[in-house]
Amino acid sequence: MERTMGVEEEFLLVGADGGPVAKASEALESSETARAVASPHGKGAGALETEFMEEQLETATHPRRGLSDLAGEIRAGRARAQAAADRVGARVAALATSPLPFEGTTVPSLRYLEARARFGLTAREQLTSGCHVHVAVADDTEGVAVLDRIGPWLSVLLALSANSPFWQGEDSGYASFRSQVWARWPTAGPTRAFGSPQAYHDSVAALVATGTVLDQNMVFYDARLSARYPTVEIRIADVCLEADTATLLAALARALVETAARETADGLPAPELHTELLRAASWRAGRSGLSEVLLSPRTWRPVPAHDAVGELVAHVREALADSGDLDDVTELLGRLWAGGDGAARQRAWLAEGDGDARHVVERAVAATHA
Template sequence: MTPPKDVWGPTVGVEEEFLLVDPVTGAPVNLADEVVSVARERLGLELEHELTGAQVEINTSVCQDVEQARDELLRTRRLVAEAARLAGCRAVAVGAPPLGEASGEITDSLRYRRIAREFGALAEQQLICGCHVHVAVPDRETAVQVCNHVRPWLPVLAAVTANSPFSGGEDTGFASWRSTVWSRWPVSGPPPVFTSWEHYEEVCDTMITAGTALDRAMVYWDVRPATELPTVEVRVSDVAASVDEAVLLAALVRALVAQAVVDVGNGVEAEPVTQEVLRQACWSAANEGLRGTILDVLAGEPRPVRDQLDDLVRRLTPIFEANGDLPAVRRGLRLLETEGNGADRQRRAFQGGQVESLLKVLDVDNADKDDNADKTDAQSAAS
């Protein structure tokens, strides 16, 4: 019996973090207070502060499908770009600062000051930007089991939006330098397999008792039950250079979670990939990016990342057809096929050290310009 559409089409939400930089040099600037204020008072947009003063965060609403998320991301990114310009800086979608110092001033809030006291330089150097996708699940027990099912695909998901090859103006050799910086936190990377919600809670309690996490919000695993929402949250990815890459990521995660909910309900157990094997594959994905070859944790042998992504898309295509996300998936895949991911485009743009060329690739409203160009092309073709 085919599950009803609402099973294949759970609600989805996307969080994106952006870096604030000098409009000419591209170095990070601590102007989040100004950008948040301008966005609220002049543009009617509520932005969130992040750990440092050189970052801001946006959140979509609870979206019925990824096309709604795409519309919201395009509109919100446009407003963020305008707010940054009005505040005298530039908002860029990049996983880690490509230029200038890779540290920022700690945001003046009780929680962030406490994190800075407890974790020292690790907090100051947390100037990295990710994309988090939330997908609704029925309950916490299901959420834990869904995380187990999603785990094996974390390396592939990480490669899709890898978008931080540079640091201090130099190529790090990684497609996602952000992932390497992020891995220094004591509770990060792929999680272990959990047998139940109670097991998950026990492990979280142990880490809080040990002082490696202040609370459950600091359990920074790449996939986890959300701390306050009835969702599974996938956190493995760099913030995408373009909206269409972010939407492709959201569609993949949405379909993976939908399939996992059905599998859990049918008593299908997740593949028991060990945490250490997943760590190796995720490290390789951060290093190699979309065009590399990494361990396929289900096949047990190295395979091109793009082949693994194609396998995942084929596996999920019936769900994309059922929930209406297939056009968005195809759009994102075309972008990856023709231009590569953000890391690929950054490397091409920064040949010869052209700062402005690099920043144009990363402007948060860059995808909005591309979208307008696509509409113009479509209108021209129709006339």
């Protein structure tokens, strides 16, 4: 099948002082751009939406086959979010955590308020912004076979997207501290191999039956079957500082899904998954991003980040070539290596601004719309 891909991005709304501002609902109420664009894949594709916090806006692309079409829509979504923010005197920044201290304001929906009451500080501090990539699958059988094969590679996607070094006004020491905050949720993180759609759905039902989470939408696996679309949803990444990196992430995610589907069709067995190793690999990626070592998805031994990314590209090279994405991915990776991941750039901007986090936000706003 010719696989479509779509991207959801969450952004911070920031004010003139660089700090998060609780104006998402107001921005959408005053903006015609919040209306959903009709899509055969479901209501909401192409729309602006609120997220868990009033200090956030979320965009979503339509399903796209061509990488250039997707890149254009990612940029258009960022512009659409800024147009809504303009109406309330705010700006949109692709920052996965705020460089300045904040107190999050939960969107006043019954579901979100219930989550805030049930999960306490975990919910109150959940002002984090991620990037989710949806890749089309034929059905749940193919989708679960994909989930059972892509787990070892997801930590590399996190490292590529790492864009959250600061937390409550301090350097966290992590490239993706969002991943640490997100890991507080009881259902977040890597999963075992399921083997069948029934086993997958049973695992989701069992978690909901514990009464720990509100519903199946709070099963926050790093990658899961979408409850709304016929897709695998890869959820591990930070929101990317630049649209180019989000485009790169989508291309690699689609190639991972296609490679896994081909392995299934060829009768190759799924790898043996050890969730403790998957979790360690994700922690390592969140700690250092592209600046130090990662765990090799093949050997689970530390290797330079460049080598781990090279392993990923080699793994999906045939799928990238067949989709026509290989040259674009090579170019986008070259730009990312040259400029550094989002975390490295934010730290450089902090030094450039003599330790003033407001300078980081200013530079981030510009990069968001570059």
